[in-house]
Amino acid sequence: MYKLLSRWREGFSAQGRLQRARNWLEQEGRAPQGFALLGRLAQDGMVAAQYQVARAYLEGQGVPRSPTEGVRWMHRAATAGHAEACFAMALMLLVDPPDGRGGDGLLPTALPAGIECWPDPVAATGWAGRAATLGLPDAQALYGYLLACGPDSVRDVQAARLWCARAAQAGCPQGDLGLAVAHLAVEAPGTDPDAVAALNRAAESGLPTAQYMLGLLHERGWGMTRDTGQAALWYGRAAAQGVRPAQARYGALLLHDRADGPRNMLMAETWLRRAALGGDREAAALLGDLHARGEAAIPADHEAVAWYRMAARQDHALACRMLAVLYRQGRGVAADPELARQWLERAAELGDVTAMSDLAAPLLAGRAEQATTTPALVDFEPAAQAGDPVAIFNLAVSLHAGVGRPVDRAAAALWMERAARAGVVNAAYWHGRMLLEGDGVAADPARARQWLEQAAAQGLPEACLVAAQLRLEGRGGPRDHAGALALYHKAAAAGRAEAMFSLGALYGGGHDVTPDRSQALHWFMQGAVAGHALAQLMAGRYLARGLAGPVDRAQARHWLEQASAQGLDAARAECAQLAGG
Structure with a gap:
């Protein structure tokens, strides 16, 4: 009798009515009645009911869906200190507004107090912190992640690790993932064994993001022995759960033989297609490469065009340049020099140094009347400042010739030396010439000869000719007619007529070379x-x-x-x- 009275009394308590409302909300025929009861409890100030009302509005359960009302009630519950509501506010503020700002999904003209914009990662961090302090493990993991990777104004790596560790200790896999992410935000990947262990736990628990990250560590050998087989295994698991970058990397690995199995072209293309169709531009560009090179299972130029175009429209510089090549050659599409030029220009704008060089070639060769683009478009300086050797060389040539910028021989000499030291053979030759002639730099025949012979050793015919002449004259170093003869032979083998004449002259007599008139x-x-x-x-x-x-x-x-x-x-x-x- 006592138990019966207790259940009867509980049915009339606030908590009892809340539970009854929840039960009705789950029943299709009684959902509106359940929502009505929740609404009365929420209006009376029950915070848990306010949270449930917010969810009902957001999910359209027992009431027509209304993101506006859902946000309003969720904010009210969160302000009152409801942990799940605080967490929900954090999650909502990290993504675009519900239903955008049109139709029945309009957000209030005046956003709830404390929300200045949407999305707002700073405000989201604040709400995640409230939920974390209230003991919600998922919120602790999210809070740690935002402290590690969020806006600069909220970052605190040490605090991030503490909160993620607390979530992990509570059995939340996202906490382990957060620990790994917090480490990766400030350290070289894989250098912290504890972070790698946490990532392994998160991956084993089934978190696809952790599986993808673990695949990266295995593929690149960060903190462990490089193992493409293990990388493929983790990429495959993450790919099956819809992680787009994992699909792209998995497809790329399947293109090559691995310790765990041979290449699988059909499977590779399948995963690359999934990633590309999902918006991964690297996967689209790689598919374009496979078809353009004839390496796809069923290669076709029109497929190459389609995939390159998909990547190019997402500003993939290499895809833009390759699309230009196909338009120029008329492969898979009607030849169109104008479209080829436009895509090449786009590649150059995106920083592709090869495209810049192709566009600038007529200008750098002094054939401005043949150029199809304006000098201002071809700007090698950003790539040169970033250290690209070819861009450094082209910037030096531009400064020397006054292409797209005023002539500045001194600056040209500095950039040319940088390019030469970076291993650009043509730059070594031009740097030697500039030193020889005192062009933008003090004349120094000895250093000039060193650079010219370095370029000659790499087989550059022009360098062979000048270096040979210096050896003949004993300029910048000792006379060496035998050495000059060898350099002329190298240039002659490259088809240089002036080297052929010089060989005839050397063999004809009057030099420190045994005369041989038949050779002459x-x-x-x-x-x-x-x-x-x-x-x-x-x-x-x-x-x-x-x-x-x-x-x-x-x-x-x-x-x-x-x-x-x-x-x-x-x-x-x-x-x-x-x-x-």
Whole structure:
């Protein structure tokens, strides 16, 4: 009898009526009645009922959905110190307003007290802190995360770790994830074993974000041995739960053989497509690469165009440049030079140094009339300041030639030296030339020769020619005719006619090289065929006089006439003498 009376009394208590309202709210036929009871309790000041009313409005349970009323009641309950309501306010303030600002989802013109804008991560941090202090583990994890990664005005890494640790101790997986994130916000990834252990616990508990992060640590070898097999395993788990970056990384790993299995092109493309269609621009660009290179399961140029365009529209610089290439070549789409130029310009605007170089090539070569873009568009300075070697070189050339900016030879010399020291072969050559000629920098033949020979060692024909001349003259260092001969051979092998002529002259005698007239004629003939006027003159002389074998007047006349046609008076005189003889 006592138990019966107790249950009867509880049914009329505030808590009893709250529980009855909740039960009715869950029953389809009685949900409106349940909401009505909740409303009366909320109006009477019951904070728990106010929270339930807010949820009912936000979810459309027992009452037409109204985000406006939902926010108002949630704010009221949170202000009264309801932990779950505080947590809900924090979560809502981290995302866009419910239903935007149109239709029946209009937020109040005057936002609740303390909310100046929406979303508002600073205000969200405040509400998360209230809920955390009230003992809600999920809120403690969120509060720790915001203290670690939120706006600068609320960041406190030490406090972040404390709150995340408290959430983790309460059995909240998000607390372990927060501990890892708090560590990653200030330390090199993987350097804290405790953070890695926390990330492992969060991943094992099924949190997809933790699984993705653990995949990154395994793939890149942060705090553990690099293991693409383990990376693929964790990426795969996160990908299956819809984590877009994990889908992209999983697809990328499946393109390559791994310790745990061979490449799987079809599966790789499947995951890359999911990520790309979900908005991942890196996945879209990678799909474009696969089709453009013919490496896709069923490669097609039109597919390359479609994927590159998807990434390019999200400002992926490389995709913009590759789209320009396809439009220029007419691959997968009708050739369109104008669209090719537009996409190349967009790539350059986004900082793609190769695109900048392509656009600037006519200008840097002194062919401004052939340029299809304005000099102002080609600005290498941001990429150069960031340390890109090619951009540094192109900036130096721009400053030297006055392309897109005033001529500044001194600044050009400084940037050229930086590019040379960064390993740009052309820059080593130009830096050597500038030192040799005192162009923007004090002349220094010794240093010039060092830089020119460094570029020559990398096979740059222009550098071989200048360095060889310095060795012949003994300028900037000792005379070295044998060394000059070797450099001329290297330049001649690259097709340089002037090197062929110089080889003929060296082998012809008068230098510190054993004379060999047959070799001299061979190289004079090579240079003559390549159109070098002096080589044509010398070939004519050798053949007319039989200096390296039998006389051949017909061939001699041919080469002397060729040299004469290029304006050599000596060839014209010898040709007349040959005809008179």
